[in-house]
Amino acid sequence: MTDTRHDEKDIDSLSGIETTGHQWDGIKELNNPLPRWWLWTFYGTIIWSVGYMIAYPAWPLISEATAGVLGYSSRGELAKTVADARTANADILQRIGEAPLADILADLELARFATAGGSSAFKVNCSQCHGTGAAGGPGYPNLNDDSWIWGGSIDDIYLSINHGIRSATDMDTRFSLMPNFGTDGILDRADIRTVSAYVASLSGLEGGVDNPEGAMLYAENCAACHGDTAKGMAEAGAPDLTDAIWLYEGSLASIEAQVTQARHGMMPSWSEKLDDTTIKQLAVYVHSLGGGQ
Amino acid sequence: MIIIDNLQKEPAQFDVEAVNSAARRQPLYAPRQKIFPKRAEGFYRRLKWIIMAITLGIYYVTPWLTWDRGPHAPDQAVLLDLANYRFYFFFLEIWPQEFYYVAGLLVMAGVGLFLITSTVGRAWCGYTCPQTVWVDLFLQVERLIEGDRNARMKLDSAPWSVEKLAKRVSKHAIWILIGVATGGAWVFYFADAPTLFADLFTLRAPAVAYFTVAILTATTYTFGGLMREQVCTYMCPWPRIQAAMLDEHSLTVTYNDWRGEPRGKHSKKAAAAGQSLGDCVDCNACVAVCPMGIDIRDGQQLECITCALCIDACDNVMDKLGREKGLISYATLSDYNANMALATAGGPIAPERVRGETGALLPAIRQTNWRSVLRPRTLIYFAVWAAIGLGMLTAVSMRAEVGINVLHDRNPLYTLLSDGSIQNGYDVKILNMTNDVRVMTLSVEGLAGVTMTSPNIASEPTTSLTLSVDADLVLPLRLYLRVPSAGLASQTDIVMSVVSEDGEASATANARFEAPETP
Known part of the structure; x- marks a missing residue:
């Protein structure tokens, strides 16, 4: 039998060239020959692919792929990029490590670099408690505001990060304990109500009553840490009781609860985990959040 | 008598057949037919020489033109500064976010292609396409060394000899030199030309410059010298596209x-x-x-x-x-x-x-005659093309010299401060698109009693900030606005503005101030 397809050659009348027999809306495709160099280029790409398979990772094996004689891998390239970035940043990181904190703040270039570096370190290490925007939550201080329990200067912030708050593992940690005036029997419930109403009145909270009895109780029990004017004392970690910022809830009930049985926050000592340059960058970042003093 | 003889004499017939003639066609893979174009003389040949001189002149000379922009910017008239993301074109300096100018130019080029093709056909292919111009140049080199058509055909079929070898080697050497010059001119558009020129010859130029020159040398030599018409016939999509734009009046x-x-x-x-x-x-x-x-x-x-x-x-x-x-x-x-x-x-x-x-x-x-050029289709193309051009010129002439971008913090939206006031944080970018250091004042409108602070720049609350922005740079700024909370709506639209010290340049940006919902 003969192949009938070759017997039915369709010759385009205008050009005299054979068509492929394909038609689209009456438009025919001429069966023009490919140039021979095109064929050689095609063979060339096949040879190229052989070289490529030898040079680069190509053949998947059971546990991994062939490595290729050039030893290239995208993971290796990433490692190199990271190493290059480390090398490129080494100089400015060294300057940050050597400079006093005040000098870093005064140098715009160092301050910008430290703020950016501190920002990424914050996301990794601090955001779990303080939040990605450092806005905190009940029991976890908002770092954007201007009220600082342990002081808002750059050195105070650095010290707090370095040694933590009430850290069990750091001898130099910041430490203070508010007595449990209720559960330890120092004050009875009526006294607690009276002093709490007085404290609430200092910042104009709902239910607050400025009463002399409460003021007396405050002077006897609270003023030692929170101060005669209730402006707090950063050295003892005693919060300002006259402002709008409350670590727990800003309400009379919350104040009564705290006086009865004190809650205490705890922050790890980061010097055990992070290097000093990173902690300095964290301090600069936190200081830049808007409330740094 | 001789003249009359000439007139009467019938010209000799050239022994030549079209490469794509039906008789020569064959199925599947066709070997390349050698072409030995004879030198032509006449009006269009002269026109092509002139256009070649102009286009090659533009290509080779442009990177060497200078344009004084003062001490803070390069003085090369046309420069694509990839490292610093700046494109300089004489009086114009384009920043990456202004790339729409380039998009506009591309639209103009597209409409221009419609216009040219519908009027004078494939004039781009015949006169100005780099492939055409360089092939013309390469052919001229070939003619100078090997002679015109007949001499070249004779040389091609002659057995190898010292003379043939000498001619071929010198021809290809000159072609490669032209390729090097082509690639060499290209890299000058991306760096300071005189510096790079010296660096290229003293082997101090960056590797990417040599690599680019090598690639362009190879492509110029291959496409212009070796492949010539094969590029147009088999590799280029343009013939297909341009042919579709022709009509019966083109x-x-x-x-x-x-x-x-x-x-x-x-x-x-x-x-x-x-x-x-x-x-x-x-x-x-x-x-x-x-x-x-x-x-x-x-x-x-x-x-x-x-x-x-x-x-x-x-x-x-x-x-x-x-x-x-x-x-x-x-x-x-x-x-x-x-x-x-x-x-x-x-x-x-x-x-x-x-x-x-x-x-x-x-x-x-x-x-x-030329009147075929004037018809509604071409006039509409021209009107569209000209309208885009005028729009671009207007946009360029009204281009702002300074800019301000404001991004409000997403987290936290606002912060309560100890005195009960509300603070919002913003990332502000101030753009100085001039070639001089500019002192600018940043202020906010739309909020009563607003003050601002910025870490490391202004720690004490102030009503406006005066900043010095370096020439041709962006100043990133962390900005905090604070407002007493009394009577504050949960969202207030505000306008931040920068004004240059001389009052000549200013820019504004809309932003928002967020506050807690008041019960």
């Missing part, structure tokens, strides 16, 4: 077979036998000069780049024969069809139908 290089056919060399013999021949003496001069190696007498075809060298070749022959020029000419399809209808009148082409008793072409024969 100018194309046309063989006027209504006066050329039936073609033949021996008009006297034919006349004696009672036949009349057309003007085409079948000398093949049009095929011999064609850089694409085709026969224009086969009609419009994909391979034809409309370089019009066949017009020059044919006109010279017609001149010698004492006949009218224009057997091959720029003509529109509609004129061609009208003349063809006259010449055929339903039957085969008959030369006597287009000529009067004196032998001159009939007045009814349509001669294509």
Whole structure:
């Protein structure tokens, strides 16, 4: 039998060239020959692919792929990029490590670099408690505001990060304990109500009553840490009781609860985990959040 | 007498056949047909020399032009500063976010292509395409070294000898040198040209510069010297696209077979036998000069780049024969069809139908002239093209010299401060797009009692900030706004503005101040 397809050659009348027999809306495709160099280029790409398979990772094996004689891998390239970035940043990181904190703040270039570096370190290490925007939550201080329990200067912030708050593992940690005036029997419930109403009145909270009895109780029990004017004392970690910022809830009930049985926050000592340059960058970042003093 | 002899003598026929003639076609993979284009002389050849001089001149000279921009910016007139994301073009400096200017230029180029193609056909291919210009240059080098068509054919078929080797080596050496110069000129657009020029020769230039020169040398040599017409026929999409934009009023290089056919060399013999021949003496001069190696007498075809060298070749022959020029000419399809209808009148082409008793072409024969260019389609293209151009010029002339971008913090939206006031944080970017250091004042409108602080810049609350922004740079700024909470809505629209010290330049940005919902 003969192949009938070759017997039915369709010759385009205008050009005299054979068509492929394909038609689209009456438009025919001429069966023009490919140039021979095109064929050689095609063979060339096949040879190229052989070289490529030898040079680069190509053949998947059971546990991994062939490595290729050039030893290239995208993971290796990433490692190199990271190493290059480390090398490129080494100089400015060294300057940050050597400079006093005040000098870093005064140098715009160092301050910008430290703020950016501190920002990424914050996301990794601090955001779990303080939040990605450092806005905190009940029991976890908002770092954007201007009220600082342990002081808002750059050195105070650095010290707090370095040694933590009430850290069990750091001898130099910041430490203070508010007595449990209720559960330890120092004050009875009526006294607690009276002093709490007085404290609430200092910042104009709902239910607050400025009463002399409460003021007396405050002077006897609270003023030692929170101060005669209730402006707090950063050295003892005693919060300002006259402002709008409350670590727990800003309400009379919350104040009564705290006086009865004190809650205490705890922050790890980061010097055990992070290097000093990173902690300095964290301090600069936190200081830049808007409330740094 | 000699002159008359010349006129009477029929020109010799060139032994040449079109590379794409039906007789030569073969299935599957076709070997390349060698083309030895003969030198053409005439109006279009001269035009192409002039256009080549202009286009190559623009290409090679542009990076060396200077434009004074003061001490804070480069003085190269045209510079693509990739490292610093700046594009300098004489009076204009484009930042990455202003790339829409380039998009506008590309739209203009697209509409310009419609305009040019619908009026004068594939003029881009024939005159200004880099492939055409460089092939022309390479062919000229080939002619200078190896001679014109016949000498080159002879050399090509000759056995290898010292002379042949010397000619071939010098030809390819000059081609490669042209390639190096082409690649070399390209890299000057991306760096300070005089510095890079010295660095290139003292081996101190960056590796990417040498790499770019090497790539462009290879492509120029391969495409312009070795592949030539193969690039246009097989690799380029342009012939397909441009052909689709032609209409019956577009100018194309046309063989006027209504006066050329039936073609033949021996008009006297034919006349004696009672036949009349057309003007085409079948000398093949049009095929011999064609850089694409085709026969224009086969009609419009994909391979034809409309370089019009066949017009020059044919006109010279017609001149010698004492006949009218224009057997091959720029003509529109509609004129061609009208003349063809006259010449055929339903039957085969008959030369006597287009000529009067004196032998001159009939007045009814349509001669294509420049008026074919003016028609609604081309005028609309031109109007669109010009409108985009005017719009771009307006945009460039009204281009702001400073800018401000404001991004409100997402987390936290607002912060309660100890005195009960509300603070919002913003990332502000102040753009100084001039080539001088500018002192600018940042202020906020739309909020009563607002003050601002910025870490490391202004720790004490202030109502406005005065900042010095370096030339041609962006100043990133962390900004905090604080407002007493009394009577504050949960969202307030505000406007931040920067004004330069001299008051000449200013910019504003809309932003929002967020506060807690008041019960």
